[in-house]
Structure formats: C-alpha cells, structure tokens
Amino acid sequence: GDSVVQTEGQVLPSEGDSLIVNCSYETTQYPSLFWYVQYPGEGPQLHLKAMKANDKGRNKGFEAMYRKETTSFHLEKDSVQESDSAVYFCALSATNRDDKIIFGKGTRLHILP
Amino acid sequence: DAMVIQNPRYQVTQFGKPVTLSCSQTLNHNVMYWYQQKSSQAPKLLFHYYDKDFNNEADTPDNFQSRRPNTSFCFLDIRSPGLGDAAMYLCATSRGQQGGNTEAFFGQGTRLTVV
Numbered sequence: 001g002d003s004v005v006q007t008e009g010q011v012l013p014s015e016g017d018s019l020i021v022n023c024s025y026e027t028t029q030y031p032s033l034f035w036y037v038q039y040p041g042e043g044p045q046l047h048l049k050a051m052k053a054n055d056k057g058r059n060k061g062f063e064a065m066y067r068k069e070t071t072s073f074h075l076e077k078d079s080v081q082e083s084d085s086a087v088y089f090c091a092l093s094a095t096n097r098d099d100k101i102i103f104g105k106g107t108r109l110h111i112l113p
Numbered sequence: 114d115a116m117v118i119q120n121p122r123y124q125v126t127q128f129g130k131p132v133t134l135s136c137s138q139t140l141n142h143n144v145m146y147w148y149q150q151k152s153s154q155a156p157k158l159l160f161h162y163y164d165k166d167f168n169n170e171a172d173t174p175d176n177f178q179s180r181r182p183n184t185s186f187c188f189l190d191i192r193s194p195g196l197g198d199a200a201m202y203l204c205a206t207s208r209g210q211q212g213g214n215t216e217a218f219f220g221q222g223t224r225l226t227v228v
Contacts, residue, residue: 043219
C-alpha cells in the first residue's frame with residue numbers, strides 16, 4: 001500500500017543552520033505531496049505542497065522538490081529560525097485512489113537559540 | 114475565520130460512557146475525515162466520507178462510529194470509550210480527487226480524556 005517515510009524523532013539545529021528533513025514515498029499511483037506543520041495544541045496545517053513531478057513547493061523560506069525519479073520530497077531551508085520549531089509531517093494523496101491522505105510519522109524540529 | 118470547527122476543544126468522559134465529538138465546516142468540501150492522534154504520533158485515519166459515502170479503515174475498531182447528516186457537519190461517536198481511546202481527535206476536509214484538490218484543512222482538534 002501507499003506509505004511515507006520521513007526523518008524520525010527530533011532534529012536540533014541551531015538558529016541560522018541549514019536544514020534538510022528527508023521524506024520518501026511509495027505508491028503505485030501519481031501522488032500529490034504535502035508537508036504539514038503542527039504547533040502544540042493545534043491541528044496540522046498545510047505548510048507547502050507539490051502536485052506533480054518537478055514541482056517545487058515553497059513557504060516561509062522552506063522548499064521541497066517533488067522528485068519522481070527518487071520518490072522523494074525532502075524539506076529544506078537555508079537558515080532556520082527559532083519560530084520554525086514545530087512538528088512537520090510529510091504526506092501524500094494518491095491520484096486515482098480514494099481520498100485518503102497518508103502521513104509520515106512526523107519530525108519534531110526544535111531550533112536551538 | 115475558522116473554516117473547520119471542532120467542538121468541544123477538550124472533552125472528559127467516563128470509561129464506558131458514550132461520547133460524541135462534532136465537526137463543522139464552512140468550506141463546502143465534499144470530503145470529511147476523522148483522525149486519531151496520540152502523543153508524539155502521526156494522525157491515524159479512522160474513516161472518511163465523500164459526500165454521504167462512508168469509507169471505514171480496516172483497522173478502525175467497531176467502537177468508533179460516524180455520522181454525516183449534511184455537507185457541513187460530521188460526528189464521531191465512541192460507543193464505549195476505553196483508556197486507550199484518550200487522544201486528540203482531528204477533523205479535516207478536502208475537495209477530494211473529484212474536486213481536483215486533496216489538500217486537507219484541519220480543525221484544532223478535540224482532546225479526549227477518559228477517566
């Protein structure tokens with residue numbers, strides 16, 4: 001079945017560091033890919049998205065490239081800020097499936113001052 | 114303005130006592146989802162509706178039921194809550210595949226405590 005695997009656990013960069021959070025997906029269909037961000041006590045909210053291969057999602061300095069050849073959608077940022085601290089979920093929704101959205105296990109990003 | 118509204122934000126229920134969580138949306142989206150999220154875990158899909166068509170996940174316990182009386186509202190019924198059902202319950206909506214956009218909009222969640 002469809003699945004998403006992402007960097008697990010906690011990532012602890014310092015403010016100003018560059019960041020990569022890995023995300024790989026598996027599906028036999030043509031997915032839309034998403035990164036959701038979740039702050040404490042709130043529901044996830046869409047952070048960025050890419051609908052087809054070679055699209056790049058962008059938001060607040062974060063980027064993710066939809067790479068079909070490597071089935072990846074890594075989240076990157078050149079210089080993280082303390083306000084970026086949150087839990088990030090990579091997710092997919094597969095075309096021609098039902099309307100399920102499949103989430104990775106989440107990566108907790110804690111930016112050190 | 115909130116587009117997916119969940120009530121209540123916090124719910125305390127007794128072990129074995131039926132409880133209902135509610136969700137409403139102002140987006141007129143076709144699809145509504147219920148997810149269960151336990152601490153430090155990913156949201157786990159319980160079921161979803163496309164309009165009135167109900168789709169249950171194979172591993173969703175029978176203890177969990179859902180109703181969608183109209184486009185705007187969806188309810189999650191837990192018939193006999195156990196201690197293991199304590200979690201954040203998230204409602205989400207999307208236009209769905211047929212609507213051309215599967216981006217999901219989440220509510221703020223209802224945190225359920227079972228005592």
